[in-house]
Amino acid sequence: MKILVVGAGIAGSGVALMLTHDGHDVRVVDAITEPYRGGYQILFDRTAMRMVQRIGVLPEIEALSTPTATITVTRKGKDLARMRTDGYRSARRGDLVATIARHAERRVPFQYGVELVGIEHTLTGVVARFADGSAEKFDLIIGADGLSSTVRRLAVEDGRSAIYENGRHHLWVNVPGRMAGTTEAAILLGDRAGAQVFPYTDHDETLVLTSINLGRGRQHGPDLLPIAAELLATASDRFAPFVDQVRTAAPDRIRVTKFAQVRAPRWHARNVVLIGDAAHCIDPLSGAGAHGGLVGGAIFADELRRTPDNIAAAALRYRRRLLPFVRSAQLLTAGVVERATAGNLRQRFTADRSLIGAALAVRRADVPRRSFTTAALAASRSVPAPTN
Ligand SMILES: Cc1cc2nc3c(=O)[nH]c(=O)nc-3n(C[C@H](O)[C@H](O)[C@H](O)COP(=O)(O)OP(=O)(O)OC[C@H]3O[C@@H](n4cnc5c(N)ncnc54)[C@H](O)[C@@H]3O)c2cc1C
Known part of the structure; x- marks a missing residue:
């Protein structure tokens, strides 16, 4: 299948590697001219680190990161709890994104300075239009273009923004x-x-x-x-x-x-599928964005392998599997922030409702067991692309 991934962030690079592993003809484009370095320090949780291992970039990520500090929750001088961060790693966001993209680039063609500006569905696929006036047809476009996703706006939203804000x-x-x-x-x-x-x-x-x-x-x-x-x-x-x-x-x-979350009712439309923050941004505060983007990519690749001739069915199963994690992480993050900053009773009630919703939605994320090590990816080069 000929696939365009829009966005060379953690989610786009991860899913591009996984789909290449499965024999698809994948290309990644990004509007920025090159990956930036540095930035704020972020953490990768244990699941994100497991996914990093699966896509074969663990040694590089370990080399640039350090163990995450222990976190104490404090209120007015009283320590309420200590959070375990064993297995978590911290580094600057730009360095993490660039390292994963550079690793993926060894196997998947990446083009920087290429901005997607239009999408047209056809009977047999989907056409991507770019800012330089060029256009190209693909079997599948993956929107991994972040919180303010152009792909989501063009192909998936019905005129109403999916972004949740709370002031x-x-x-x-x-x-x-x-x-x-x-x-x-x-x-x-x-x-x-x-x-x-x-x-x-x-x-x-x-x-x-x-x-x-x-x-x-x-x-x-x-x-x-x-x-x-x-x-x-x-x-x-x-x-x-x-x-x-x-x-x-x-x-x-x-x-x-x-504060912003993407709470989109759909993550796909015909031959267009959203991955990472474009589908379900949880907000940077959560510390779970890399987890969601990498696991989501793995689940979608897994489901597409099951039904390569039915993208819509694969996309629906992907959302169904990842949604419990996304919902609980979003409600928990929103609930904690809204509770800590509530200005009146109504705001407290809204926050408590989010926290109860998070507690009810909590479940372990469903991570596929397949390994995407460097050796497995090298072997995949000889795997013929499945027809669609
Ligand atoms: C400051 C900050 C701190 C964070 N802290 C944490 C943390 O501690 N732990 C954690 O797990 N997560 C954290 N996150 C979130 C995490 O970084 C993301 O959830 C994760 O990287 C997945 O992002 P993504 O790949 O989906 O999107 P992005 O990283 O946003 O990548 C999208 C890419 O798409 C490109 N793009 C956009 N539009 C177009 C277009 N039209 N055409 C072509 N390209 C386009 C952009 O240039 C960008 O490179 C943080 C985020 C921020 C911003």
Whole structure:
């Protein structure tokens, strides 16, 4: 099958490798001119690391990452819980994405600087239109183009945005130093704000990521710094060294983003399928985006192998298998953030409903058992492409 993957992020690179393994003729395009490096530190959970092993890039990811710090949940000076992070690894997001893409590029053709701008369904396939005016027909287009997916908007949404927002904003501030000189991390719960305090494990700096309930209000980063500083000051003495650093952070060390999840009722339309954040962004706070994108790609490849002549059926089974994980992760992430930042009773009720929904939806993600090691991928080059 001739397949176009739109997006060279973690989800796109992962699914491209898996589909190439199955003998498909796969190409990846991305609008950016080359993968960026650095960025905020993120964590890969145990499942994401298992998937990294399956696509044969474990040694490279281990070499650039470090074990994730232990996380303590704190509220007004009282430690409520400690989260186990055994097997989790942390590194800068850009470095992780670039390493996985470079690994995939050894087996799958990647084209950077190519932006998809149009999609047309035909009787026998789907035509992709690109920003340079060119067009090409494929049997399948996979939209792995992230939160603001063009593929989703063009082919899957029915005019209504699938993005869920709740008026919460994240204030990202990098500050020098680490909590008491350790690699401990923390989640802080306040009355109107919550925060994640994560040390960079490879150098002496800490990310303070504060979630604030602004509704439709102002989002000017410097105006929000006192809220973050106040939360740190009231949480525990451990954070005292960061309070002034945050309060006086320079504008170039601040970023404000909206809390956003993709809650799309469908993940496919005819010969177009969504993978990763394009289908089900959980929000960066969750720490589960790489998990969902990589597992989703593996499940879709698995289902397409079962019915290569019926993309729609494969896509429906893929969604059915991944949805319990996505639903519980989305509701849990939204519920925790909304509860920690609730401004009134109605908002508390909404948050509690999300948390109860998460508890009811909780199930283990369904990870296919197949291995996608380097050796298996090398052997796959001689496998003829299945006809469709
Ligand atoms: C700041 C931040 C922190 C995060 N922290 C964590 C964490 O700790 N743990 C975790 O697991 N996850 C985290 N995530 C989420 C995680 O990075 C993603 O869920 C995961 O990488 C999957 O992303 P993706 O490949 O689906 O999409 P993306 O990484 O968004 O990739 C989409 C790609 O599509 C390209 N593209 C978009 N439109 C077009 C177009 N029209 N034509 C061609 N190309 C296009 C873009 O250039 C981009 O390269 C974080 C995300 C962010 C932003």
